[in-house]
Amino acid sequence: MTFSSCTDDLNVTPKDDDEFLSETFFEDPASYKQVLAKLYAILYVGGNDGDGTPDIAGLGGDFSSYLRLLFVSQEFTTDEAVIAWADGTLPTFNTQLWSPENEFLAGTFSRAFYHISVANEFLRQTTDEKLTARGVDANLKAEIATFRAEARFLRAFSYYNLMDLFGNVPITTENDPVGFFYPVQKSRAEVFAFIESELKDLDNSLAPSKTNEYGRVDKTAAKFLLAKVYLNAKVYTGVERNNEAAALTNEIITSSGYTFANVPYRYLFSADNDKNGAQSEVIFPVISDGNAIRVVGGGMSFIMHASIGGSMDAASRGMDGGWQGIRTRREFVNLFPDETATADKRGTFYTDGQSKDITNVGTFTDGYAVTKYINKNADGSAAQRLDVPDIDFPMFRLTDAYLMYAEATLRGATGGNINTALGYINQIRTRANAAQINAAQLTLDFILDERGRELYWECHRRTDLIRFGKFTGGSKLWQWKGGSINGTATESYRDLMPIPARNIQANPTLQQNTGYFNL
Incomplete structure (x- = not known):
């Protein structure tokens, strides 16, 4: 590993738009689960051979890992982390001084849309009509129905990240044409509505809670992601949805079957966190x-x-x-x-x-x-x-539902109970051997700090700081924010990342976010 810029790896361009999965591939009954596995693997690996040939051309397989790119955007941009390396435009994440020419943002944008494109093609290839034509038996058809629901969840997860990071983005589904075309950019509110509709509908088709094999999502994962969408609804649409966030997190906590892991905190982040007791609260792991x-x-x-x-x-x-x-x-x-x-x-x-x-x-x-x-x-x-x-990386875990419930309650959710919320917070703090708090100490500022203490380096911080109005501006400063050793205020438009210039070049119908200008 060298720490100088690897320029060849940072020349990001999407791969051929016409490159899709072959119909003949699905003639093998085992292929359906293989593609589902690919959809999960995309979250960890850069390509089919790991760090080697990447799924998206121009950004090396190591740099283009979904989880790695998510960590870069959610952590290096905040008080929780800083990166020493000088690769390309990577240092601008430390200072919130990125531009549309940032190749890592282009990689993030392309990686999420590649994930969506694989999900879309899987859904095209698994319609009842196609399965019947291939002679797929009833048992496999039933199994594939669950696979399809998981593909739709993973697609919604990528749309959530795109909406959160970039705001207005195109929406493509399995109903769109295969081949080259310019997908229409949608408003953030329209993307929100699409994600909400998908996640609500998936309650009818995902595996019941705790019944799927470890590492695959179930109905609770969809409810959890929807709760996150609702908690951030004021940012995304201008309308608060705290009542819905509180109701969903309460349902997850009380009736999903996932349970708070009564093990030392460090167990949750150990090599055997899939079997040391920590797994009882992990709703969506990246294995x-x-x-x-x-x-x-x-x-x-x-x-x-x-x-x-x-x-x-x-x-x-x-x-x-x-x-x-x-x-x-x-x-x-x-x-x-x-x-x-x-x-x-x-x-x-x-x-x-x-x-x-x-x-x-x-x-x-x-x-x-x-x-x-x-x-x-x-x-x-x-x-x-x-x-x-x-x-295993804990993308979603039950403890976050405790924290979301408490926050939604403090934000005025009519179905929330402050004493219940306080009990959840103190349960979290008991596991950490931290001092208990009382109701007067349970404030929104405390919740933001507690989310940092509990969830740091789990890819939530940027989103949290934006929801609390403390990501940009000068109300919360940290070293090197804005490029100053002691931190300085940054422009509020940086609450959204720019639409990458390279992606605008590939789809000139895309409109840049306010405040950013393409070179």
């Missing part, structure tokens, strides 16, 4: 497996390798080495009562040889390192490999 998923540069492998450096012993983190990239900022450290995880077990920082202040973003030892994730089993035994971790 990692050191032997089955040989990806060094994507997913959790990126998060683990890049967060090790300085005097850290990589072997103690269960890894074969560090890339000296990701740390956190002093303002995030200050959310915890101490820097030693004594009064709150969640605040796990590596400080030996690290300064709390970040004088030079490019120096790994400037800023505390984070040791939340570890590629060792909860009992301390070794994971399968040192080069690729076994840690």
Whole structure:
């Protein structure tokens, strides 16, 4: 691994628009689950051969991992993380000074739409008409019906990320023509309505809660994503939907079958978090497996390798080495009562040889390192490999539903109960060995801080800060926000990312977001 810019990997262009799955591929009955597996794998790997040939041309398979790109946009842009590397325009995420020419944003946009295109083609190839024509038997047809529901959920998940990051984006479905055409850009409110309709309808076709195999989504995942959409509805549409958010999170908490993991907090982020008790609260994991998923540069492998450096012993983190990239900022450290995880077990920082202040973003030892994730089993035994971790990334987990319920209640949800919300918050804090709070302390500001303490490095922070009005502007500052060592206010239009210039070149009907200009 080198830390200079890999220019060939950063020349992002979408692959051939006419390249779709072949009809003949589906003549094999096993192919249907293989494509479903591809839809899940896209969240972790950059291409069919892992870090090698990428699904989207121009951005290397390591850089173009969905989870890696999501981490870049949701974490490096906030107080929770900073990256030392100087690859291309990557440093602009640290400072909120990105532009439409940012190749990583182009990769994020293209990666999500590639995910959508694979889902659409799968749905085209699995209609009753096509299945009957191929002689698919009734049992497989029933199984494929569930596969189709999962494909629609994963498509909705990508549309959610596009709506959250870029606002106004095109909508394409299986009903659109195959081949080259310019899909029509929709308003953020229209994308919101499409996602809402899809997720509500999926309650009729996804597997019942807790009945699907581990790693595949069920009805609760759709309800969880819909709750997130509703909680952020004021940002997306200008209309609050806190009542719906509270109702859905209450349903998830009380009747989904997912249960709060009464294990030490660190178990949730260990190599065996699929079986050490943590799995009881993970609603939607992105699976990692050191032997089955040989990806060094994507997913959790990126998060683990890049967060090790300085005097850290990589072997103690269960890894074969560090890339000296990701740390956190002093303002995030200050959310915890101490820097030693004594009064709150969640605040796990590596400080030996690290300064709390970040004088030079490019120096790994400037800023505390984070040791939340570890590629060792909860009992301390070794994971399968040192080069690729076994840690499953917890995209959705029940604890977040507790926090969403409390926030929606504080925001005035008529069905929310403040005492119930307080109980949920104190249950979370009990697991962390943190002090209990009382009703007077349960404020929206507290919720934002508690979401940081509980969910950091789980790809929620940018969205959370925007919902609270603290992502841009000057009401909340952190080191290097706006390019200043102590932070400075940034323009409010940066609550939305720009539509990437390269994607506008590919589809000239796309309109740029307010405040941004293409070169």
